[in-house]
Amino acid sequence: MPEALLERENTVFVGGQWKNGRGAEMLEVTDPSTGNVLSRVQAGSAEDVEKAARAAAKAFDGWKRKPGAERAKYLRGFARGLESRKTILVRVQMHNNGKPRIEAEIDVDDAIATFDYYATLAEGLDERQDTRVDHAGGTHFGLVRHEPVGPVGMIVPWNFPLVTSAWKIAPALAAGCTATVKTSEMTPLNELVYGDIAAEIGLPAGVLNIVTGGAEVGIALTRAHEFRKISFTGSNMIGAKVMEAVSARCLPISLELGGKSPIVVTADADIDQAVSCIMGGIFFNAGQMCSATSRLIVDKSIEPKLIEALVEASRALRVGSPFEDGIEMGPLTTSAQCHKVLWMIEDAKSDGLDCVIGGGAIDRDGHFVKPTIFRDVPQDHTIWRDEIFGPVLATTTVSSDEEAIAVANDTHYGLVGSVVSGDWTRAKAIADRIEAGQIWINTPQVVYPDSAWGGFKQSGIGRELGPWGLSGYLGVKHILSEV
Template sequence: MTHAHYIDGHWVAGEGAELITVFDPSLGQPFAEFMASSTAQVDQAIAAARRALPAWRNISASERAAYLRGFAEQIEQRRESLIALQMQNNGKPHHEAVVDIDDAVSTFTYYAGLAEGLADQQRREVALSVPGFTSHTRLEPVGVVGLIVPWNFPLVTSAWKLAPALAAGCTVVLKPSEITPLIEQTYGHIAEALGLPAGVLNIVGGKAETGAALSNHPGINKLSFTGSNAVGGQVMRSSAAHCRPVTLELGGKSAIVVFDDCDLDQAVEWIVAGICWNAGQMCSATSRLLVQDNIADTLTERLKVALEKLRVGNPLTGEVDMGPLTSQAQWNKVNEYFAIARAEGLHCAAGGDVLPDLGWFVCPTLYTDVPLNSRLWSEEIFGPVLCSHRFSSEEQALSLANDSRFGLVATVISADLERAERVANTLEVGHVWINSIQAVFVETSWGGTKGSGIGRELGPWGLSAYQSVKHVTRCLG
């Protein structure tokens, strides 16, 4: 692959010093490579976005909506090839890759609808307490935005940022993860097919140097980042230096709280999905299982059976329930936590080791009665590793669930819906599921509290993240 970067409406070869190698994690083998973009090319992309901004922000919102619907239609037309690429580059099972494509399509469709309603939101009168004045509201794009997206949900996370940014009238520089860059390039090909004005969307690929060049650049007006807390802190410092807004969607160590009145079989299904979807490589993975005392042993035995029955393997060679970890670095990290668990003397009820395959596979794993001072209880592992701990009362469950530096999501499982709602209201997180898998809808918000980030994506909140509020006040005298 030569021309891997999309700048000012053209595909160009990378001029950076680093070689980007793209792997099939099921085989542990490379299948594509290209040169990263240079710092100068990041400059060019931002300059192109700035040139394109006046025209893009001033076209009608309905015209922008038409482009967004075009993105949705083009993704749908490319469905089968995109599913195959998610399976090859991420190692996602077929059913998970299908969900990803559906998510991206629905995101562009949803924000096209919101864009069509933007004209009605302009010039809204504001009631004033002082006579002799009028005031009205304008919603305007924040300007040129930098978008840095992760490797665990490529195409999806970028859709969550790109669609509302374009709907609001912003122009964009997108930096995909170097681990999964190919599927994100689809957006450049779609922009070409739709005749999107040059410079409205730019895509620059690379590693840390490219991300730093984008996040430190004085030419952007906002940066939206999804990824680790360590890098998120660097992004926040860069934004602080320029006094500009930032959206951060960071890590999690989420709790799933199971009360003794639950349906055990259904609880097992939701617990397994919460830790093994995308091989546990989710910021929202419910990796801390809090289970009421008198069902803990029974639930543990059923979970052990369920986890050991999961079909783990290459999604391109057969139907599987869980694929590999997406990178060798992540495989190494999870393996290190297995070693930490052995050193801490944790009780392993299932898994606890890597698999002897060609690629980066690990066993779905369950540790039981994990001490609260264990590193596995408090640190984000980003793999299919579940730690359980018992509780006796609702108050204790809430105390344990909220005792975390993260606050992204949680799940509550109970037949007592009044109790479930009460617990949900007290959990210090951004999203709670009650008796459900982690169903994420574009109409609802996404984001967390505490160390899980700043701001919200999806829903109308995702659009407002790319809008600036202006008031025009006039004296009638």
């Protein structure tokens, strides 16, 4: 592993300069394939957050005044900086997250594409300014402007480093906002690269700030008065605390939270296609996805055949260290998450649920959990209703599309959903009625920079990606004048 990424003397990037974090805590960065410590990273402190917030506020006026085309050049600089470091960044994700190589490569490519996409949107921003509105019945006209909301505080999770931060940083900077990012305390290494690139491309001081750390840093970020918006991705439990802290100042907030998403398979579905979609939806990233389609809702007529095919495919799935040949699923990223998943599996087994494959840890070093499927799960059981965030699929059967829709929507969440059917029109009709922000039809989960990402119900507030992601960092100003 490159020492430049593993061993960092300075781990806080504030005002365009690297500094040593002032937190009392040393963050242990581990390899989940072995449980061994890769590196120890100095955490930041509340004082570091205060300095970052002041730097972001100081930089805001100059940054927002830059033409969109000029901001776009910096965004493309981030994309090229990531591109030039791709080999290293892939290895860091393999070591620190336990991602198989193909998954790590997808993550880096996604981050690169996100910066390029928002560079293009930034280039078109100035043309949207002062759009004229001729008000009916009077002598007045209006001019509509889209202006950045201000300095933004951002909190990113551990399951998709680089990606979730790119989804926030790129649109914020494109809009003319300045940003301060709190990295995950479990996977801080890749996000620190954004500071390296910012210095390399000459990004104005304070436009992007990065602070490592845990709860102390997160709390300080939500309380810093310089921030005019908070963007958070993570669990509902922490999201509620962030929302409570921000509510005291009535600030705008975006929350991308959890999910307990359905995948509906109709009677006329192609079995092989269904297996591909189901496997990708629950075992990609070892199930550590807010978008995991962890509830399989299948028509009774094909359920036996589908379950048989799923068990066979799960048995064939190669699980192990990402540095072993042909690995398709790696370990869970953290020890705590591994223990939580194993506890939920044991709880389901003790309740007598039918575990048709998996159902425990793999006997080796590291945080490995077997691909697990529970069949005919009662719809009031914990593993049917609660987010597990691991490679655990719960299944049930239905007798009609109407029943499938009702079961799919019987959840507090509404992030994503999938439909697999031999009739596209039928699948589209089901997708139209599933209460979720992103639906896939007859395809594994693919997310593009120009998609919309976000959910209904308790899955969050607001949207990331696409023009909607940019709009989240823009306020609308209406100037009214007489002719």
